Amino acid sequence: MADPVSDHPHPESDTDAGVKSERRSPPSTPRWVKVFAIIVLALVVLLVILHLTGRGFGGHAPSGGYTPPSIVIAYIVQQL
Amino acid sequence: MTMSPRLRKLVLTMHITASVGWIGADAGFLALAVAGLTSPEAQLVRATYLAMGLIAWFVIIPLSLASLLTGLVLSLGTKWGLFRHYWVLVKFLIASFATTVLLVHTQPIGLLAGAAAETTLSSADLREPRLQLVVAAGAGLLVLLVNTTLAVYKPRGLTPYGWRKQQEQRKVSQP
Numbered sequence: 361m362a363d364p365v366s367d368h369p370h371p372e373s374d375t376d377a378g379v380k381s382e383r384r385s386p387p388s389t390p391r392w393v394k395v396f397a398i399i400v401l402a403l404v405v406l407l408v409i410l411h412l413t414g415r416g417f418g419g420h421a422p423s424g425g426y427t428p429p430s431i432v433i434a435y436i437v438q439q440l
Numbered sequence: 441m442t443m444s445p446r447l448r449k450l451v452l453t454m455h456i457t458a459s460v461g462w463i464g465a466d467a468g469f470l471a472l473a474v475a476g477l478t479s480p481e482a483q484l485v486r487a488t489y490l491a492m493g494l495i496a497w498f499v500i501i502p503l504s505l506a507s508l509l510t511g512l513v514l515s516l517g518t519k520w521g522l523f524r525h526y527w528v529l530v531k532f533l534i535a536s537f538a539t540t541v542l543l544v545h546t547q548p549i550g551l552l553a554g555a556a557a558e559t560t561l562s563s564a565d566l567r568e569p570r571l572q573l574v575v576a577a578g579a580g581l582l583v584l585l586v587n588t589t590l591a592v593y594k595p596r597g598l599t600p601y602g603w604r605k606q607q608e609q610r611k612v613s614q615p
Contacts, residue, residue: 386604390597393526 443517451517455510459591462503463584469495470577476552477570486556492573493553496546504539511535524602531590538583545576 443451469492476488511532515522523529548569555566598606 386600387598390526390595392595393530393597396530 442519443513448514448518451510451514455507455514458503458506458510459584459588462500462507463581463588465495465499465503466577466581466584469500470574470581473570473573473577477574489552489556493549493556496542496549501542501546504535504542508535508539521602521605523599524605525594526597526599527590527593527595529599531587534583534587534590538580538587541576542580545573548572 472488472492472495476485476492479485479488512522514520515528515532520528522532552566552569552573
């Protein structure tokens, strides 16, 4: 997540939009965060609509049930 | 708690290795998922889903968990913090979401791998989970590329918590 090795200024020097004066209130949310949040929200709404209209990919439990990977390994070992 | 430079470099190396490896493994998984969905050759389809089962369980899931864990340690063990900068927080949320989606999709992967091990899949069999895997792998790759971009560019922006912490530290350093 945090990758401190870069040419980015020291984390403590990040004062949001380069304002170095002593602010009394927190800085506003950056534009890129707002754009990101709108995109995520739009994707969530799209997914919900797809599921509600039955055009999504359905549930995650298709008929046949869950098969553990051990079956695959057993099959490959059997073939060797 | 701040890590020593030597430990930080070690964890950073592990984090980059796991994260980049996750992207590569996901790209390979996507190629197999597309081949499994579109190939008319039954033997190829069978081999594809067997390989996907193994890659998911023994490469992608361990790498995703390692990436998430090392990223958490790095953020909490350095002055970046987990909740101080928007880019770190967003990256963590994306990695957590991607890992959750991946774990949820072990079910269709297991189903297809199991079916491929026991029978020969025709192009019409289990169409829905096969399509689901293509979409999930493609979306996963996109999301991981967004995370890589965030890690490289580190867009500016302090969270309200980060701003408060910064003010506190300034007061301590300037009595």
